[in-house]
Amino acid sequence: MSLDGYLLSIDQGTTSSRALILDIQGNIISQKNFEFKQYFPNDGWVEHDPIEILKTTQDAINFVIGETNISPKDINIAGITNQRETVVAWNKVTGKPVYNAIVWQDRRTENFCETLREKNLTKLIQSKTGLIIDPYFSATKIKWIIENIEEAKISIHENNLLVGTIDSWLIWNFTKGECHYTDVTNASRTMLYNINEDCWDDELLNIFNINKNILPDVKNCADDFGAIDSSFFGEKISIGGVAGDQQAATIGQACFKEGMVKSTYGTGCFLLMNTGNKFIESESKLLSTKAYNIFDKKDFALEGSIFNAGTVVQWMRDEMNFINDASKVEELANKSTNEIQFIPAFTGLGAPYWNSDVRGQITGITRDTSKADIAMAALKSICYQTRDLLECLLNDTELKKNDFTIRVDGGMSKNNLMMQLLSDITQVRIERPLNQESTAIGAAYLAGMKSGVYKDVAEVEKLWKTDRKFEPAISLDEADQQYDRWLKTVKGLMNNG
Incomplete structure (x- = not known):
C-alpha cells in the first residue's frame, strides 16, 4: 500500500x-x-x-x-x-x-x-x-x-x-x-x-x-x-x-469472493451476491449483472431489490406520527406485544414478485394492537422480504443457507433490533461494518487500485472491519413458521390485489 x-x-x-x-x-x-x-x-x-x-x-x-x-x-x-x-x-x-x-x-x-x-x-x-x-x-x-x-x-x-x-x-x-x-x-x-x-x-x-x-x-x-x-x-x-x-457498495463491503452477499438498507433495499466468473441466468426473477471488472478479475452478481425499506419508517414518522425521529423506531418496536402482518407495498413489490400494481396492507389487528406492534411488523416486513431474496439465491445456486453471511449497510443497518430480527428470520449471520459508507468507499477503493495506492483487491479486503455480528436467536422451525405466515399473507394480497 x-x-x-x-x-x-x-x-x-x-x-x-x-x-x-x-x-x-x-x-x-x-x-x-x-x-x-x-x-x-x-x-x-x-x-x-x-x-x-x-x-x-x-x-x-x-x-x-x-x-x-x-x-x-x-x-x-x-x-x-x-x-x-x-x-x-x-x-x-x-x-x-x-x-x-x-x-x-x-x-x-x-x-x-x-x-x-x-x-x-x-x-x-x-x-x-x-x-x-x-x-x-x-x-x-x-x-x-x-x-x-x-x-x-x-x-x-x-x-x-x-x-x-x-x-x-x-x-x-x-x-x-x-x-x-x-x-x-x-x-x-x-x-x-x-x-x-x-x-x-x-x-x-x-x-x-x-x-x-x-x-x-x-x-x-x-x-x-x-x-x-x-x-x-x-x-x-x-x-x-x-x-x-450498488456495485460500489459491494466493493466497499469487500465482497470479492463467490457467494459473498451485501445488502444495503436505504430508501429501498438492494441485495447483491457475488457469483464469481459465472453469469447465472436467474430462474427466480432476480437480475444478473456485472459485479465489477477490476484488472483481470471480472465477476458477476445476482441482484434483488425491495422497493420499500426506509420509506416504511419515514411513513410511520411523517404520515402516522408514531415517532418524531427515524432512530426512535427501535425503541418503539421493542414495546410490541402482539403479532400482526404488514406488507409495505407502497409502490408495489420488487423481486421476486415484480408487481407494481399491488398495494400495501396491515392484517391481524385487534382492539389492543398498538403503534409498537405496527412498528415491529414494519421492521419484520423488511426482514421477510430479504428472506424472499435469499430463498431466490438458494434456488438459483447450489449454495446452502449456512454458506451465507450478509454484510449490511445503509441507514437502517444501525438499528440493532432490526439486524437481530434479520438474522432470526433469514437464519444467517449478519455482519455490520465499522464504516457503513460502503458506496462512497467502494468508489474510492476502485480509484486507489487504479493509482497503485492499493495493489489489488486483497489489500482492500484487509481494510474491511466488523462493528458487530448478529447470529440467529430463534430456531429454524420458529423462523420457518413466521416466514410461512408472511408468504400466505402476500399470496392473499396478490390474489385479491
Missing part, C-alpha cells in the same frame, strides 16, 4: 450529490452533500435537472476541499459512483442537455416494455443482459428521448447527440468534453450491454433503434477515465474508478 495523498469520492445519488475525502485507510476526513430538486411532470414520471446535478456535485467537492484545507494536488485520484439507470442526453457542441435526466424510478415507458414482452423478447434480453424487460432500465428511456424530443432529433441529424448515465455526464463535463466514458457496471444496467461479451450489443441496439455512436466507450471499473480539468478545483485530478452505486 502506497502512503501518498488522499482519495476523492464523488457519490451522485437520487436525492443528493455528495463528495468525500478519505485517507488511504478508507477513513472519511470530510464529507458534504447537497440535495437537488425532484421533478414529477406526469403520473409515474421522475426527472432531474442535469445542470443542477453537475452544480451540486461541484459544490460538494469544493466544500470538502475547502473544509479540509487539503491542496487539490494532494488528492491522489478520484472515484465516481452514481445512481444507476438514470439517463442524460446532451448536445456535444453546446454542452447543454436536450431534456431533463429521466430517473431510474420513471415508469413512462411501460407501454413500450409491454410491446417488447408481447414480441417474446424477454428470454433474448435476459440471456444477453441478465435483466428483465422493465422501464427501470436505461434503453427505453433513451428511446423515448430520441423519439419525443425535437432537440434530440436535430442533434442526432447533426451527429451532435451524446447519451449516457450520470457517471458519463459528470465525466464528460469534468474533462471539458474530452472523455465520453462509462464503466461495465453502469453499462450493464442499460439493457443494451451484453454482459457475456462485454460490449454494446448490436442486436439490442437494433431492437431499440439506438445508434452506438451516441453511447459512451465502456471501461473497466478501475481504469483511466480522464482527468478533472484544472479550471474546476485549481489542479488536475485523475479519475481512476467508476461503478454504479
Whole structure:
C-alpha cells in the first residue's frame, strides 16, 4: 500500500450529490452533500435537472476541499459512483442537455416494455443482459428521448447527440468534453450491454433503434477515465474508478469472493451476491449483472431489490406520527406485544414478485394492537422480504443457507433490533461494518487500485472491519413458521390485489 495523498469520492445519488475525502485507510476526513430538486411532470414520471446535478456535485467537492484545507494536488485520484439507470442526453457542441435526466424510478415507458414482452423478447434480453424487460432500465428511456424530443432529433441529424448515465455526464463535463466514458457496471444496467461479451450489443441496439455512436466507450471499473480539468478545483485530478452505486457498495463491503452477499438498507433495499466468473441466468426473477471488472478479475452478481425499506419508517414518522425521529423506531418496536402482518407495498413489490400494481396492507389487528406492534411488523416486513431474496439465491445456486453471511449497510443497518430480527428470520449471520459508507468507499477503493495506492483487491479486503455480528436467536422451525405466515399473507394480497 502506497502512503501518498488522499482519495476523492464523488457519490451522485437520487436525492443528493455528495463528495468525500478519505485517507488511504478508507477513513472519511470530510464529507458534504447537497440535495437537488425532484421533478414529477406526469403520473409515474421522475426527472432531474442535469445542470443542477453537475452544480451540486461541484459544490460538494469544493466544500470538502475547502473544509479540509487539503491542496487539490494532494488528492491522489478520484472515484465516481452514481445512481444507476438514470439517463442524460446532451448536445456535444453546446454542452447543454436536450431534456431533463429521466430517473431510474420513471415508469413512462411501460407501454413500450409491454410491446417488447408481447414480441417474446424477454428470454433474448435476459440471456444477453441478465435483466428483465422493465422501464427501470436505461434503453427505453433513451428511446423515448430520441423519439419525443425535437432537440434530440436535430442533434442526432447533426451527429451532435451524446447519451449516457450520470457517471458519463459528470465525466464528460469534468474533462471539458474530452472523455465520453462509462464503466461495465453502469453499462450493464442499460439493457443494451451484453454482459457475456462485454460490449454494446448490436442486436439490442437494433431492437431499440439506438445508434452506438451516441453511447459512451465502456471501461473497466478501475481504469483511466480522464482527468478533472484544472479550471474546476485549481489542479488536475485523475479519475481512476467508476461503478454504479450498488456495485460500489459491494466493493466497499469487500465482497470479492463467490457467494459473498451485501445488502444495503436505504430508501429501498438492494441485495447483491457475488457469483464469481459465472453469469447465472436467474430462474427466480432476480437480475444478473456485472459485479465489477477490476484488472483481470471480472465477476458477476445476482441482484434483488425491495422497493420499500426506509420509506416504511419515514411513513410511520411523517404520515402516522408514531415517532418524531427515524432512530426512535427501535425503541418503539421493542414495546410490541402482539403479532400482526404488514406488507409495505407502497409502490408495489420488487423481486421476486415484480408487481407494481399491488398495494400495501396491515392484517391481524385487534382492539389492543398498538403503534409498537405496527412498528415491529414494519421492521419484520423488511426482514421477510430479504428472506424472499435469499430463498431466490438458494434456488438459483447450489449454495446452502449456512454458506451465507450478509454484510449490511445503509441507514437502517444501525438499528440493532432490526439486524437481530434479520438474522432470526433469514437464519444467517449478519455482519455490520465499522464504516457503513460502503458506496462512497467502494468508489474510492476502485480509484486507489487504479493509482497503485492499493495493489489489488486483497489489500482492500484487509481494510474491511466488523462493528458487530448478529447470529440467529430463534430456531429454524420458529423462523420457518413466521416466514410461512408472511408468504400466505402476500399470496392473499396478490390474489385479491
